[in-house]
Amino acid sequence: MMVDFVPDKTVYPFESRWFDSSGGRVHYIDEGVGPPILFCHGSPTWSFLYRKIVAGLRVRYRCIAVDYLGFGLSERPENFGYRIAGHTTVLGELIDHLQLDGFVLMGQDWGGPIGLGAATERADRIRGLVLGNTAFWPIEPLANRAFSLIMGSRHMQRRILEQNLLVERFLLGELGRTLTETEANHYRMVQPTVEARRGLAVMPKEIRAARTQLAQLAQDVPALLGKKPALAVWGMRDMVFRPKACIPRIHEAFTDLAVVELPHARHFIQEHAPGEIISAIANRFP
Template sequence: MHIDFTPDSDLYPFRSRWFDSTAGRIHYIDEGSGTPILFCHGSPTWSFLYRKIIVELRDRFRCVAIDYPGFGLSQRPPGYGYTIAEHATVTGELVDHLGLDQFVVFGQDWGGPIGTAVATERAERVRGLVLGNTVCWPVQTWTQKTFGRVMSSAPMQRRILRDNLLVERFLLAELRGKLSAAEAEHYRKVQPSPEARVGISVMPRQILGARPLLERLATEVPARLGTKPALLFWGMKDMAFRPAACLPRMRETFTDHQVLQLPDAGHFVPEHEPHRIAEAVAARFA
């Protein structure tokens, strides 16, 4: 399934590029030159999430942002499972196709596990990490587990597919007042039908379903990436990845870390504080 939507060039001022992965045709952008940064989005977002950060960084960095299959402008391929492990495989294929070396992994939400899964397999090619409001270990809090179970239930899955619940009631509700009407439509129009929303419907089920991968990352990330320079940015009003529950372990995971606390930001941090994040990335990795 192909998404028939062309982003507004004023809001998303990038050239769309395409890569035929083993899973299907995926969309990505590749802007600027310098140290590569691989932007890995979460759910129910796409590379549009990082547009303001990329605009600020592309004069100093090579910014590569992917849309996983089932997200953004990428295909919704038949037979694809939309699991975190599959997204990591496809993202890794793009990294190898582009020959990225000494690259920085940037991940928020599910972009953290996906990006670190790519990075652990290519640790010698990774310069550093930028991670925010995410984890790279199995979820442990009662609220996260409950959210996963509730959103995986048949009634909620129907609402995700039929009503675009994750976009309307979580993403856009949090960002009310932060996004223009046109920006909000860029999140809606890439999920225009129940058939187009299968990918985002799988993500809540992966909170528990991705446990084998997350258990592996809990060991491999500290072992293979733990000494890499890391920037940890955190929306301190995020109820999903609460700072007290996540930041201490993140600090322990990366010995050479800096922390950017964003007191007024919620879960979708790149929409709340793009300028401050871009400044911190430039200061850390320029």
């Protein structure tokens, strides 16, 4: 199933591109010319989350932003499991299809584990890493695990599917008046039906279910990517990936790490502080 939604060019001024992966048809944008940067979103967002950052960087970089299967404008295949491992495989296929080499990868939220999972298998092609409000280790805090358990319950799964709970309450609840109605609708309208939201419903359960993959990343990231130039851009008011717990873990993994604190940003840093992120990336990877 494909989503019947056409983005408004006034807020998403990019050409849609498509890749037929082993799991289904993937939507992405590929804008600008220069050193490549691959942007990986989390849940419940899509490449729209990076629109301001892509617009600001495409004058000097080749900016690629992907929608995972089940998200954004990408296909919702019935036989795809929407697990982190599956998304990682499909992202790797896109990287290979585009023949990306010497590229910077940015991941936020689940975009961290998904992007890093693909990057560890292609470490010789990675120029550097940008991590924002994410984790690449098993997520242990009780609040996070309780969220996973509650969101995986039958009642909450029904609310995610029938009421678009993750978009309406968690994403738009945080961003509030920072978005125009048109922008808010771009998050809503790519998830218009129960069938279109099945990929979203899997993600909260992965906090616990993807423990094996996250444990492997906790070993592989320092071993295979730990000497790459890295940048952490962190929303200091995020209650999901708390800076005092997460930033030290990232320091331990990378020998060449710069940290840019975003003091007023919460979880969806691309919406809260796009200008600061644009400057941080340009300064770190000139």
